[in-house]
């Protein structure tokens with residue numbers, strides 16, 4: 380099978396514009412010292428520039444303002460956005476708003492789109508996705524225990540969630556809840572829109588984490604739903620469709636995540652190389668030490684491999700659909716997260732104390748790289764699902780040698796051994 384990741388010259392021009400814009404105007408936001416209101420004003424201005432280029436919220440279908448780019452092109456754009464934390468915000472692609480926007484676009488009613496999606500796309504609303512529960516393994520979401528019961532015209536939600544990213548300042552949450560307790564495991568859950576001011580919704584705190592709180596109080600909140608009431612029209616899609624919707628949403632989202640990781644890894648790689656040629660000790664440069672040369676060579680090879688795997692997953696998705704791309708998507712999730720972590724780790728190490736300090740972005744990148752191994756499903760879950768799918772059609776060979784994959788010599792030796800055993804049996808008889 381041959382893959383084709385090439386894009387037309389007009390699109391290459393857009394990527395070139397994005398690269399310049401991100402480096403010159405977005406990356407400096409990392410160190411901008413100003414209050415939230417001023418910061419938001421600057422973001423608004425930058426968003427206008429992006430909109431003028433037709434590059435705002437491109438992950439959406441064309442009827443909602445997206446460009447109808449396939450996943451390969453979107454992936455290449457996310458690679459550029461991955462360079463710096465704020466770029467997805469400026470391009471209308473920040474998680475979890477982008478994923479929630481996709482859910483609303485996919486299954487939202489006209490009224491839900493009017494009330495929630497369009498203002499979300501306009502950057503007027505902030506949203507959260509509320510699935511993970513402290514008491515149950517998020518890696519097995521069929522165990523969710525937050526319930527939603529229909530009472531007249533309202534859903535009554537009871538449960539306890541955490542890591543509902545950005546819920547503290549969100550205008551609404553999309554909650555994954557058990558509404559069909561008697562259905563088969565993957566048909567029990569539904570998604571329901573919960574406005575931030577719904578009675579019974581209590582966002583109690585930002586859980587302290589390795590990455591801490593961001594601007595606008597963004598973080599990982601703990602949330603209680605205590606007889607929380609929302610109109611029955613807030614159900615997204617059908618009752619029991621929660622897992623199906625999650626699958627539709629997560630495929631493209633993971634490709635975008637992984638390509639952003641490539642962008643981030645590339646930035647760390649550039650810093651590693653610059654440090655290597657700049658720092659001198661013991662009469663030579665770091666770049667002249669074999670350990671550092673190994674790090675540089677390994678990092679380049681790993682980034683290229685992760686990039687090609689991710690573009691391949693995007694290409695499979697574009698040409699054969701999300702179902703055909705499931706194994707590729709799981710592979711890039713855990714492989715990409717590891718590459719991101721390892722490259723940043725080497726760059727940080729090569730910078731010594733400076734790398735560990737907040738004077739350069741590596742320590743922050745490192746903390747987020749650690750989160751990458753957990754978000755979007757822990758790496759182990761993806762490894763397990765890849766292995767299961769790969770092993771599904773493998774049959775156990777008869778005898779001790781997997782005949783068709785074993786060198787002839789081994790097969791011949793096995794044959795000799797079998798006839799030896801047969802002769803022995805005859806002698807003994």
Ligand SMILES: Cc1cc2nc3c(=O)[nH]c(=O)nc-3n(C[C@H](O)[C@H](O)[C@H](O)COP(=O)(O)OP(=O)(O)OC[C@H]3O[C@@H](n4cnc5c(N)ncnc54)[C@H](O)[C@@H]3O)c2cc1C
Pocket residue numbers: 475507508509510511512515516517518519541542543544599750753754755756757758759760763
């Ligand atoms: C920064 C950040 C942001 C997040 N944002 C959100 C959000 O917006 N909304 C939301 O709902 N959740 C969010 N999460 C939660 C995240 O999705 C969960 O942490 C993740 O799914 C793991 O679930 P868990 O924490 O319950 O760990 P568990 O499911 O208890 O798993 C613990 C560990 O067990 C191991 N494990 C799991 N399954 C297997 C297996 N099959 N084989 C071997 N080992 C295994 C893994 O090492 C895993 O890390 C976020 C998490 C982080 C760190």
